[in-house]
Amino acid sequence: MGNIGFQVVIAMIVGTTVGALMGNQAAIFAPLGTIFINLIKMLVIPLVAVALISGAAGLGHSSNAGKVGLTTLAYFALTSAAAVALALVMGVIFKPGLGIDVSGVQGMFSTEYAAQGNLPTFWQTITGMIPTNVFKSLNNANILQILVFCLFFGVALAKQPKERREPITNGVNTIVDCFVWMINKVMIIAPLGVFGLMAEAVGTFGFSALTVVLKLFVVYVLAILIFGFIAYPLMIQLFTKTSAKKFILAMKKPQAVALSTASSMATLPVNMDTVENELGVKNSTVAFVLPLGATINMSGNAIYYGLVAIFFAQLFHIDLSMGAYIAIILTSTLGAVGQAGVPGPSFLVVAVLLAAGIPIEGLPLLFALDRIFDMIRTALNITGDAACALIVDALVEQEVQVELQNQES
Numbered sequence: 001m002g003n004i005g006f007q008v009v010i011a012m013i014v015g016t017t018v019g020a021l022m023g024n025q026a027a028i029f030a031p032l033g034t035i036f037i038n039l040i041k042m043l044v045i046p047l048v049a050v051a052l053i054s055g056a057a058g059l060g061h062s063s064n065a066g067k068v069g070l071t072t073l074a075y076f077a078l079t080s081a082a083a084v085a086l087a088l089v090m091g092v093i094f095k096p097g098l099g100i101d102v103s104g105v106q107g108m109f110s111t112e113y114a115a116q117g118n119l120p121t122f123w124q125t126i127t128g129m130i131p132t133n134v135f136k137s138l139n140n141a142n143i144l145q146i147l148v149f150c151l152f153f154g155v156a157l158a159k160q161p162k163e164r165r166e167p168i169t170n171g172v173n174t175i176v177d178c179f180v181w182m183i184n185k186v187m188i189i190a191p192l193g194v195f196g197l198m199a200e201a202v203g204t205f206g207f208s209a210l211t212v213v214l215k216l217f218v219v220y221v222l223a224i225l226i227f228g229f230i231a232y233p234l235m236i237q238l239f240t241k242t243s244a245k246k247f248i249l250a251m252k253k254p255q256a257v258a259l260s261t262a263s264s265m266a267t268l269p270v271n272m273d274t275v276e277n278e279l280g281v282k283n284s285t286v287a288f289v290l291p292l293g294a295t296i297n298m299s300g301n302a303i304y305y306g307l308v309a310i311f312f313a314q315l316f317h318i319d320l321s322m323g324a325y326i327a328i329i330l331t332s333t334l335g336a337v338g339q340a341g342v343p344g345p346s347f348l349v350v351a352v353l354l355a356a357g358i359p360i361e362g363l364p365l366l367f368a369l370d371r372i373f374d375m376i377r378t379a380l381n382i383t384g385d386a387a388c389a390l391i392v393d394a395l396v397e398q399e400v401q402v403e404l405q406n407q408e409s
Contacts, residue, residue, distance in 0.1 A: 004187055004270075008256040011191035012198050019202025026203025029196040036193020039186045040266040045141050047179040047269060048294070049150050051287045054172045056154020057165070058284025067399065068392055072289050075388045076297040077333065083227055083299040084332040087306030088325060090223045096216040096307070097314025143265070143295045176287065183269035187257075194260035201371045212365055216311045221376060223303050228380045232387040240394040242279060250278040251386060255379045262374040264294040267382045275386050285393045293385030300377025300384075305332035305352040308366065312358050324356040331355040 019026040059068055091097075131137040131145035138146060157165060157172075233244035254271040261267060268290060276286045309328045313320050320328075331352045353360045366373070 004190055004253060004257075007191040008194050008253075008260055011194040012256070012260055015195040015198025016202050018195075019199040019204075022199070023203050026199040029199040032192050032196025033194070033200060034196070036186070036189060036196070037261065037263075037266065039189075040183070040261065040263075041141075043179055043183050043186065044265045044268060045138060045143075045146070047176070047183070048143070048265070048291045049138065049146055050172055050175045050179065051272070052147060052150035052291045053154040053157065054169070054176050055284055055286070055288030055291070056151045057157040057169050057172065059154075059158070059288055068285065068288065068396060071392050071395060072292060072388060075391065076293065076384075079231075079299050079384055079388075080297070080302045080333045081329060082231070083302040084306040084329045086227060086231075087223055087303040087332075088310060088328065090219050091307050091310025091314075094215070094219045094222075095314055096213075096219045097311040100212065100215070100315060147292065147295050173283075180269055180273065184273075187270065190257065190260070197260055213311075213369065216307065217369070217373075220304065220307050220373065223307065224300060224376055224380050227299060227303065228383050232383055235387055236390055239391045242390055242394075247279065247387070247390070250274055251383055254382050254386070258379040258382045259375045262371060262378050264298075264378055264381050264385070267378070268294045271382050271386055275389050279386070279390060281389050281393045282396075285389055285396065289389040289392055290385050293388055294382070297385050297388065298377075298381050300380035301348070302332045303380070304373055304377050305349050308349050309352050309356055309358055312353060312360075312362055313356070315362060316359050318358060320356060320358075324358075327355040328352055 015029075018029070129144045129148050131142070131149055134145070134149045136142075137149065157168060160168075229248065233247055236242055236247045237244040251274065254267055254274050257270045258264070258267040271294075272286050272290050275281045275290065276283055306328055309332075310320075313324075349366075350360055350363065353363075
């Protein structure tokens with residue numbers, strides 16, 4: 001696994017070059033990417049299930065379980081809201097939607113996505129999270145339902161007597177280790193898969209589609225870099241004993257995998273391995289925080305939603321009120337939490353635009369490039385998950401030390 005990150009980066013560069021040279025013919029390499037992604041998908045849902053049970057069981061019999069859960073959720077909500085706020089500020093300063101001539105691409109405008117922008121109500125979200133058949137949830141890869149059941153089951157396991165609990169938890173931890181071993185073997189072919197994915201993406205869409213949204217893309221990448229290389233490392237420096245430099249260096253491998261797969265879920269095993277073995281976070285914290293984060297922590301998506309809203313408001317010359325800005329922040333944060341960590345066109349941006357009263361006709365301009373936007377925001381999402389695991393682990397460690405000092409005194 002040592003040099004997989006470097007190999008993946010080389011594969012991305014070679015794949016991009018081949019895609020640019022071959023154009024649509026680069027689609028012949030698509031099966032390489034499909035095989036790699038399918039192997040990851042085969043393993044990742046059962047891994048999430050057993051890792052969450054393991055993490056919840058590990059935390060469930062400690063006095064800090066509630067604090068870990070609340071701190072994790074508060075962190076996800078606050079960083080997502082901060083990410084949208086940063087996106088709005090960047091949008092107002094750099095004005096990516098002004099001065100763009102869309103006359104040549106007017107034919108791409110469409111209202112067909114308007115019906116897909118309905119965010120579920122609060123109660124629909126809550127009731128939708130509770131599985132009526134957990135096997136059906138596993139079969140349909142309904143991540144939120146799997147998450148609720150596995151956390152509940154893990155806590156229940158933790159409450160059993162020690163002599164009855166330990167054989168089961170040992171067995172679950174062994175299964176987690178088996179999945180990690182399997183995914184390490186799959187990662188051997190990661191460079192081939194990444195080459196196929198990149199060659200197809202660049203060959204199919206080319207760089208011509210970037211010209212219309214080039215300014216948006218540049219501002220978006222800048223916002224992602226600020227959050228990923230300034231905000232998160234600063235939090236690590238302030239709230240943990242790990243240095244920001246060590247964190248940034250350790251995250252290179254998971255970020256390379258996230259960039260290539262555009263999936264928080266596909267990157268989860270590599271992220272768990274890095275956070276536990278290179279950054280020294282306890283297994284119980286890693287097994288709880290990272291699967292949860294891969295499901296509901298989407299700060300990269302939040303930045304995307306906020307910037308796209310500003311972009312189209314400026315494109316259609318709409319002056320946003322303070323109410324519209326608040327609507328964007330709230331809808332983007334809720335939308336980011338509700339988006340499962342898998343790649344694909346993000347229709348939640350429709351909900352964000354509708355909430356702020358911004359026309360959605362121009363959205364197809366972005367869909368051709370969604371894969372590229374998705375790759376970049378996924379790299380930020382998994383960085384945020386890792387930062388959360390480190391911060392939560394450090395806070396729990398402090399609590400334990402304070403309790404020990406109190407007992408001694």
